[in-house]
């Protein structure tokens with residue numbers, strides 16, 4: 146196992162830096178830097194020259210983010226003498242699909258991009274996953290740089306190398322691993338993000354505390370107000386610590402054979418609820434409900450310390466996140482949808498459960514715990530509004 150560095154610089158100040166070192170045994174993944182600070186996009190040209198020199202840069206962005214930051218990023222690159230082009234796709238999860246992948250790839254081909262192009266993913270998780278998958282497949286792979294603009298993308302999707310698109314049969318079913326050359330999280334961009342999107346991103350931070358760091362969970366509990374107000378230093382600290390946790394997990398297990406599964410806490414039920422809502426719930430909102438249900442499930446199975454569910458529910462509620470299974474979502478429907486999830490290997494739906502706040506249960510030693518349908522149904526029943 147290689148060093149899964151989580152070296153944070155002045156985590157309490159206005160900037161943080163984390164080095165992510167995935168250990169998949171491939172020489173090219175020697176580690177990359179995640180930098181976190183307001184205003185970082187101004188430093189993009191220098192970072193590209195140093196870490197991702199290329200003949201041309203293809204900036205891929207959704208329509209909303211392109212409108213807000215696309216021209217600013219293009220101007221910054223062009224002023225620095227870099228050859229850059231902006232490719233826009235319609236915003237929204239519904240467009241993280243093969244059609245968008247094909248359209249973007251065709252546009253790269255039409256403007257004769259070659260293997261000397263680097264892809265810059267400017268936007269939220271949808272953009273990172275889609276642009277990342279375009280980069281992973283275009284001419285068998287172009288270098289990728291992640292420029293996340295949502296809390297979720299900064300703490301989760303831009304780190305770890307998973308890219309992909311959805312299909313009518315489920316989310317993220319077609320994809321590839323591609324680690325970015327580096328990640329610049331310009332926290333200043335979060336100012337334009339819808340408050341509901343900020344809260345949804347914070348749900349993933351709660352998850353990081355719950356699975357790996359009780360002290361971090363407590364700090365989030367004590368920092369709800371500054372976090373919701375996007376206070377610059379609280380925001381940088383949150384993103385820095387969450388990236389460290391994700392980096393440590395991914396560093397130990399890039400391909401999800403064991404430890405990486407702990408990141409699925411709340412996600413087995415959460416993904417099913419997200420799908421059942423026909424994506425009217427945000428990912429983070431569905432995951433908030435999923436964490437409550439899975440903590441309750443763990444308590445009922447005697448795996449999770451009693452009282453854990455109440456603490457998680459209370460924090461999520463204070464963050465303004467939903468914590469109950471919506472009326473009309475039957476247990477049978479939700480359980481059926483957990484089977485569609487690709488984590489269901491050989492028919493057994495696996496859960497990542499907690500031992501207590503800050504510690505994941507190792508389960509069978511591989512962090513996946515097979516749970517009977519009736520136990521899941523009972524937990525869903527207890528977590529209704």
Ligand SMILES: NC(=O)c1ccc[n+]([C@@H]2O[C@H](COP(=O)([O-])OP(=O)(O)OC[C@H]3O[C@@H](n4cnc5c(N)ncnc54)[C@H](O)[C@@H]3O)[C@@H](O)[C@H]2O)c1
Pocket residue numbers: 207208209210213236237238241268269270271272274294295296297298301302303304305306307308316317334335336337338339342428
């Ligand atoms: N690859 C991974 O490891 C990983 C991990 C977690 C989630 N994901 C994926 O991430 C996606 C969700 O990401 P998301 O929540 O960032 O969604 P998103 O990319 O759709 O962004 C949410 C919304 O905010 C808008 N937006 C983005 N940045 C903005 C800004 N700075 N100001 C104003 N508006 C802005 C977007 O246009 C969009 O409408 C899902 O598809 C999920 O599967 C991937």
Ligand SMILES: [Zn+2]
Pocket residue numbers: 301349412428432
């Ligand atoms: Zn998630």
